[in-house]
Amino acid sequence: MTELSGGPSLPQERRVATEIPGxxxxxxxxxxxxxxxxxxxxxxxxxxxxxxxxxxxxxxxxxxxxxxxxxxxxxxGNSAEAVVRRATAQLNDFTHTCAMVTPYEPYVAVCEALAELTPGDHAKKSALFNSGAEAVENAVKAARAYTKRQAVVVFDHGYHGRTNLTMALTAKNMPYKHGFGPFAPEVYRVPVAYPYRWLTGPENCAKEAAHQAIEQITKQVGADNVAAIVIEPVLGEGGFIEPAKGFLPAIANFAKENGIVFVADEIQSGFCRTGQWFACEDEGVVPDLITTAKGIAGGLPLAAVTGRAEIMDAAHAGGLGGTYGGNPVACAAALGSIETMREQxxxxxxxxxxxxxxxxxxxxxxxxxxxxxxxxxxxxxxxxxxxxxxxxxxxxxxxxxxxxxxxxxxxxxxxxxxxxxxxxxxxxxxxxxxxxxxxxxxxxxxxxx
The missing domain is CATH 3.90.1150.10 (Aspartate Aminotransferase, domain 1)
Incomplete structure (x- = not known):
């Protein structure tokens, strides 16, 4: 297993030449x-x-x-050949027009690839942004527009970003939230199935955690008030927590039964990281919306919300977007990144x-x-x-x-x-x-x- 093509010609050997830092x-x-x-x-x-x-x-x-x-x-890799090739070609054509002013083909091509790669065979649409936090915020906006509800449910140990709304969604105070409040309202946190730290043991974790989470949503929030349930299929900043088997399907089923948009935050776990295109595939969970960023574009800033066409279309024209969202160079890089993932x-x-x-x-x-x-x-x-x-x-x-x-x-x-x-x-x-x-x-x- 030698290294694959993932960057410039650089000797693949560790070297400590000075004190650290030098x-x-x-x-x-x-x-x-x-x-x-x-x-x-x-x-x-x-x-x-x-x-x-x-x-x-x-x-x-x-x-x-x-x-x-x-x-x-x-x-x-840090400068994969296909990423560099495609991004360089796009740089030579143009760096920006703003997709909301005059659109361009790479934006559409990335959305087509996302529709193909993400779980589920339903009709899908996407919107592109710059960062994972932007993707999560816009997933919530789409869910609220679609359901006409306000509440958002998230989980212990979850991380979703550093903007005001995504700080509210994030569980960990330091360093992400400390001193930055007040935070956005209508956010409710429930237990997650953390097997190692579940008090009655890992064998009871999935069933008990799902029961507690659903009980809290039902009794404290009201399922009819919930627009979206947002969860990382593998919790990243919370400690790479894999929810106990059965927990994610139980939460997804509860969401489906109650008209709640189930959002899989795959920003850290997506794009081959766990050995599947997306971590939620491990238990066959098909989210209504999926947020992606990080590994999508080989190092260039790009993020996406992808999901059921009827949910993504619920926002009015002009309600989703941003000046740099889906920048053409970043889109070209994403196509190169996906090409690399497939070919290698x-x-x-x-x-x-x-x-x-x-x-x-x-x-x-x-x-x-x-x-x-x-x-x-x-x-x-x-x-x-x-x-x-x-x-x-x-x-x-x-x-x-x-x-x-x-x-x-x-x-x-x-x-x-x-x-x-x-x-x-x-x-x-x-x-x-x-x-x-x-x-x-x-x-x-x-x-x-």
Missing amino acids: PKSQELWARKQATVANGVGAVLPVFAKRAGGGILEDVDGNAFIDFGSGIAVTSV NLNARARRIGEIMKPRLEAMAEKYDIIGEVRGRGAMIAIELVQSGSKEPNPAATGALAKACHQEGLLVLTTGTYGNVLRFLPPLVIGEDLLNEGLDIIEAAFTTL
Whole structure:
């Protein structure tokens, strides 16, 4: 399993040439501190120069194994050939006209591809935007327009964005919501089936969580008042939580029975990341609307809401859109990204990554009792860290492990409601040698800790 075509000609080898961060990165960091708002942080304060395959090279010549993919964005690599080719051709034609002024073919082509790729054989339409938060907001707008209702139901541990409405939808306070209220009204949060932390055990989780969620919606909100239920099929920032099997279908069925629009937020889990085009396919759930972004366009900003034509058409003309939404260069990049996913069978690639990573991480869990759980599917894998002998979250160990990996030339990300989850999102084009080397570094970090 050598790396697939996913970027510029860049040696696929880890290299630690200086301290981390190196002198050039430190100099650039000082410039950043002087001119960039402090609220814009960085996981690892090294400045990228080139990236491709499974490697990210910084300005000091250090080469990091990439287990982050820009938070699941560069799934096809950092400058995949088809993405560069199509985006360059579009750049040579025009960069912008605004789809709401004079439309263009790439916008339509992306919507056609989304209609084909997303679950369900019903008539579908899409609208394109710039970011995942915009997609979620517009899914809610479409649902409200269609149902003539106002309430929106979301779930514990969910993350949906940083705008005012999507902060209200998001469960985690720090760093996403703290100090930024008041938030949008008519948002209601209910339990999610989190097997590892379900009090009566994972075997009861799906049934009990679904019952509690539906009971709360019915009694506290009123099903007839709910426009949309919004959920991530695999919860991303909440800690890569896979809801217990049976929970998603139960919620989707409840929505269908009560005329509620069921929205699958696949912004982090979509486009081959879990080994399927979309994570909701795992249990055969067909959402009314699906939101996508991140991996859709190989690194260029693009997002979409796709779903049942009658729901997408409920908003009045001019009610959906935005100046940059569905930018032609980003649309061209998305077509190149989808071409790459198809030609290189990146669903199979993601499954292969999971087959390599999970057994090795599970073996580590047998040795180190601070690993509470290994979970995830495909190339969306996580480990939850706890205090020895308990399920008490261990964010300190999580941060220490991430820092140790960074110092050895492996880029990893943390996540989770409690800040105690290491998440792994390698590019789907990474080589098996780099994948195993990265896992070696993780195991060495555990040994040191």
